[in-house]
Amino acid sequence: MPISGVVITTRPEDLDQTQRFLAACVGVEVHGADDQGNIVAVFDTRTTGEMEHLLKTVNACPLVLHAGITYLNMEDVVDDEGLNSGTFR
Amino acid sequence: MAQTRRDFLKMTAALSAASFVGVQLPLQEQQLAHAKDAEAWHRGTCRLCGVGCRLELGMKDGVPFALRGVADARTNYGFLCMKGMHFWQCLGHKERLKKPLYRAKKSDPFKEISWDKALDIAASQFADAVKKNGPNSVAYYGSGQCLTEETYLFQKIMRGGLQTNNVDGNPRLCMASAVGGYLGSFGADEPIGSYADLEKAHCFFIIGSNTAEAHPVLFRRIMRRKLDNPEVKVINADPRVSQTSRIADKHLQFKPGTDLSLLNAMANVIIEEKLHDQAFLTNYVAFKQGKEGQDASFEEYAKFVAPYTPEAAAKTCGGKITAEDIRQVARWFATSKGTMSLWCMGINQRKQGVWANNLIHNLHILTGQLLKEGADSFSLTGQPNACGGVREAGGLCHILPGHRPVEKEKMRNQVEEAWGVPLGRIPAEPGMHTMSMFTGINEGKIKAIWINCTSPAQSLPNCNLYNKGLATDDCFTICTDIFKTRTTEFANLILPAAFHFEKTGVYGCTERRQQLTRKAVKAPGEAKPEVWIAREWAKRLAAKLNDPVIAQCIKPFEGLEEDFALPQAIWDEYTQKLTKGRDNDLRGVSYAVLARMADGVQWPAPTEEFALTGGTAKKFVKGIDPMADSESKNDLPYQFYGPAHEDRKLWIWLRPQADPSEIPDAEYPFYLSTGRIIDHWHTMSMTGRIPELLRANPHAFVEINPKDAEKLGIKPGDMIEITSRRGTNVLPAKVYEGPIEGTVFAYWHDQEANRMINKVTKDDYDPSAKEPEFKICAVKIKRISGPKPLTPFIVS
Numbered sequence: 001m002p003i004s005g006v007v008i009t010t011r012p013e014d015l016d017q018t019q020r021f022l023a024a025c026v027g028v029e030v031h032g033a034d035d036q037g038n039i040v041a042v043f044d045t046r047t048t049g050e051m052e053h054l055l056k057t058v059n060a061c062p063l064v065l066h067a068g069i070t071y072l073n074m075e076d077v078v079d080d081e082g083l084n085s086g087t088f089r
Numbered sequence: 090m091a092q093t094r095r096d097f098l099k100m101t102a103a104l105s106a107a108s109f110v111g112v113q114l115p116l117q118e119q120q121l122a123h124a125k126d127a128e129a130w131h132r133g134t135c136r137l138c139g140v141g142c143r144l145e146l147g148m149k150d151g152v153p154f155a156l157r158g159v160a161d162a163r164t165n166y167g168f169l170c171m172k173g174m175h176f177w178q179c180l181g182h183k184e185r186l187k188k189p190l191y192r193a194k195k196s197d198p199f200k201e202i203s204w205d206k207a208l209d210i211a212a213s214q215f216a217d218a219v220k221k222n223g224p225n226s227v228a229y230y231g232s233g234q235c236l237t238e239e240t241y242l243f244q245k246i247m248r249g250g251l252q253t254n255n256v257d258g259n260p261r262l263c264m265a266s267a268v269g270g271y272l273g274s275f276g277a278d279e280p281i282g283s284y285a286d287l288e289k290a291h292c293f294f295i296i297g298s299n300t301a302e303a304h305p306v307l308f309r310r311i312m313r314r315k316l317d318n319p320e321v322k323v324i325n326a327d328p329r330v331s332q333t334s335r336i337a338d339k340h341l342q343f344k345p346g347t348d349l350s351l352l353n354a355m356a357n358v359i360i361e362e363k364l365h366d367q368a369f370l371t372n373y374v375a376f377k378q379g380k381e382g383q384d385a386s387f388e389e390y391a392k393f394v395a396p397y398t399p400e401a402a403a404k405t406c407g408g409k410i411t412a413e414d415i416r417q418v419a420r421w422f423a424t425s426k427g428t429m430s431l432w433c434m435g436i437n438q439r440k441q442g443v444w445a446n447n448l449i450h451n452l453h454i455l456t457g458q459l460l461k462e463g464a465d466s467f468s469l470t471g472q473p474n475a476c477g478g479v480r481e482a483g484g485l486c487h488i489l490p491g492h493r494p495v496e497k498e499k500m501r502n503q504v505e506e507a508w509g510v511p512l513g514r515i516p517a518e519p520g521m522h523t524m525s526m527f528t529g530i531n532e533g534k535i536k537a538i539w540i541n542c543t544s545p546a547q548s549l550p551n552c553n554l555y556n557k558g559l560a561t562d563d564c565f566t567i568c569t570d571i572f573k574t575r576t577t578e579f580a581n582l583i584l585p586a587a588f589h590f591e592k593t594g595v596y597g598c599t600e601r602r603q604q605l606t607r608k609a610v611k612a613p614g615e616a617k618p619e620v621w622i623a624r625e626w627a628k629r630l631a632a633k634l635n636d637p638v639i640a641q642c643i644k645p646f647e648g649l650e651e652d653f654a655l656p657q658a659i660w661d662e663y664t665q666k667l668t669k670g671r672d673n674d675l676r677g678v679s680y681a682v683l684a685r686m687a688d689g690v691q692w693p694a695p696t697e698e699f700a701l702t703g704g705t706a707k708k709f710v711k712g713i714d715p716m717a718d719s720e721s722k723n724d725l726p727y728q729f730y731g732p733a734h735e736d737r738k739l740w741i742w743l744r745p746q747a748d749p750s751e752i753p754d755a756e757y758p759f760y761l762s763t764g765r766i767i768d769h770w771h772t773m774s775m776t777g778r779i780p781e782l783l784r785a786n787p788h789a790f791v792e793i794n795p796k797d798a799e800k801l802g803i804k805p806g807d808m809i810e811i812t813s814r815r816g817t818n819v820l821p822a823k824v825y826e827g828p829i830e831g832t833v834f835a836y837w838h839d840q841e842a843n844r845m846i847n848k849v850t851k852d853d854y855d856p857s858a859k860e861p862e863f864k865i866c867a868v869k870i871k872r873i874s875g876p877k878p879l880t881p882f883i884v885s
Binding site for chain 2: 001003004005006007009011012029031032033034036037038040041042044048049051052053055056059062065066068069070071072073
């Protein structure tokens with residue numbers, strides 16, 4: 001169960017819109033925010049591959065200036081499949 | 090309500106994130122039902138870029154299980170990037186090299202052999218080459234990822250023992266232009282300021298750096314500064330729009346290779362509008378021109394930049410920049426309370442790399458945007474110890490430890506005396522730099538090479554050419570590494586090395602900060618620290634060549650255990666004997682001091698008492714830098730005591746726009762530029778073995794501007810053939826409003842034969858720094874098919 005603590009930073013004026021975007025992302029829980037544009041979130045995914053994908057998705061959002069991991073727990077990781085199949089992208 | 094372990098972990102994660110940014114959550118750490126694990130955390134630094142993030146390695150039952158940031162760390166304030174979070178997985182990786190491997194011929198299969206035999210073979214091969222062909226027939230090629238102790242000991246054995254300066258390292262491919270720029274402009278290598286200036290700057294000029302991906306933790310600090318202070322200006326100058334551009338007030342997108350015009354035009358605006366700092370120029374500055382650095386004057390400089398009008402430069406830069414853009418950024422640069430420039434490979438990996446560095450420094454010198462809070466001309470470093478080890482401890486062919494030029498007899502004699510070897514032992518001529526070293530292999534001049542912790546078979550430009558030489562049996566090739574790489578495929582002897590946290594030593598990061606990482610984990614199998622390998626090899630070399638001077642080189646280190654006492658003795662010799670009175674004076678920075686100073690120490694730090702304050706945050710400023718006081722020659726507050734400028738002045742250089750080595754033509758109509766992606770480190774021998782990072786970017790791709798894609802009928806994901814005069818790659822396309830029209834951009838980490846972009850890049854290099862122009866060459870591109878599934882590839 002990969003779980004990470006993440007600080008997502010956006011422009012203060014984009015805070016609400018960014019939180020709405022994050023609310024729509026499966027695996028993201030928003031725990032708090034401040035008026036400087038920092039959003040405290042937890043990512044909870046089934047596999048580490050999903051964790052990376054989620055981080056990439058959040059970083060790719062034009063509203064997001066930076067998503068920084070502060071904590072990462074990877075115990076009981078479910079094995080990812082198909083790493084070498086070339087089909088997962 | 091019972092708390093599950095999952096809930097506990099989520100709360101821990103949320104609190105960790107909240108604590109880094111001061112957000113209050115309706116949770117308190119003491120309310121958590123701590124599920125205590127038998128954990129221990131070991132302090133160290135990250136090894137996957139030049140930022141020098143402080144982190145801790147987590148151990149459970151004697152086995153590494155995590156890395157974490159530390160909230161009060163001065164470099165990273167607890168943040169780590171995904172590479173930093175994950176590299177612990179290399180420690181116990183099943184593909185680690187565990188025993189020495191040998192084959193007499195490169196066509197033979199490898200066989201496991203004992204260390205005794207391996208070291209004997211390594212010594213015999215080097216000794217035989219020296220006896221038959223002279224000292225310059227052997228070479229050492231190191232890395233900005235080696236610990237300082239490793240670089241120092243290898244170069245000592247090569248120079249003092251084997252009497253050759255054929256010592257170079259992969260920082261030649263990334264930082265040599267920055268070295269040349271700093272020496273030429275400031276008289277001293279490495280930045281004047283520190284990361285602490287980021288929080289004080291009022292204007293950032295980020296040029297030739299995708300900081301958001303290559304130095305993500307530093308980018309966070311820049312971004313935070315901008316968001317907290319919207320009046321702070323961020324200028325991003327780059328041929329490619331990147332994640333870094335997102336925070337820019339102004340993005341200057343120029344045609345590759347035209348930035349010298351841009352920089353001269355900014356200087357022109359500053360002079361025209363009288364925004365320069367006349368008092369600073371009068372007190373501290375000289376003007377120079379030509380190859381020999383002939384004297385010039387301010388008037389001559391003003392006349393020199395006069396033709397670089399904003400209008401002319403905008404035209405040269407390719408039409409996406411207006412003259413008013415140039416005027417505006419020049420004004421921001423000159424008039425802010427503190428301007429900080431940051432650059433990386435986009436400036437350094439150029440045929441005019443030194444000149445480009447000089448022209449950035451020119452702007453700072455001209456405006457006095459130096460030496461005060463928030464102002465600096467700050468080159469970002471790519472590797473964790475390119476500065477501390479290679480630049481400072483003698484890892485380049487022309488520089489001895491302590492920033493001493495090889496060609497100066499007095500400098501050589503100081504080193505010889507410190508080592509207790511006969512005067513004249515170190516050759517007077519600089520050795521072969523990286524490109525001449527591998528050319529030398531192709532030409533049969535190098536008969537034995539030791540490649541330590543780097544993979545030139547993939548990282549050299551135009552690598553097909555140099556791999557021909559490496560593939561022959563004419564040059565006996567030794568590799569020390571933790572995993573197999575594209576280069577170990579050309580080795581005769583592979584020696585398994587200990588990894589970070591499996592050995593003890595110092596890294597010196599971008600801001601002159603030295604940090605100690607101690608051994609916390611046993612290396613797998615028979616892997617050994619390089620300092621042990623080098624010492625044992627030298628012992629055998631001395632016997633085979635019957636040369637007591639080689640034995641003398643390792644005499645101070647005989648019998649010391651390799652996990653702590655040996656690297657400590659090497660560090661002590663280097664710092665106490667060879668940095669005294671030098672601009673990187675490290676005499677106060679003992680292992681004991683580094684153990685006490687969690688964030689390490691910035692040089693110069695001549696005394697222990699001063700080192701225990703953290704060292705020098707700003708060089709050359711009296712009251713901050715102890716050497717500015719001890720070396721003071723007058724009443725002025727700034728003292729430029731750097732070794733390269735006898736006049737103790739900063740130099741503004743008259744440098745013209747000059748084209749890159751190769752520009753597009755009818756046959757090869759596109760520019761190609763290359764760079765790093767956030768998830769991978771260099772040639773991905775480490776990050777490619779970490780599933781989380783491999784998944785994030787399992788193969789390289791090429792970015793192409795939508796307008797170019799439309800013209801060529803290329804759709805997202807289509808397979809594209811990229812061909813230069815040197816080689817071809819086949820890569821999937823990412824159609825993206827990133828590169829400027831007429832330019833494609835590819836990532837260089839991929840090991841797969843058809844996706845190694847350095848088969849395509851050009852190997853021409855800066856005539857002064859000898860750093861190759863990875864960043865610019867001419868290519869043609871062709872769609873060859875629709876999207877195809879691709880398999881990640883790692884050498885096994």
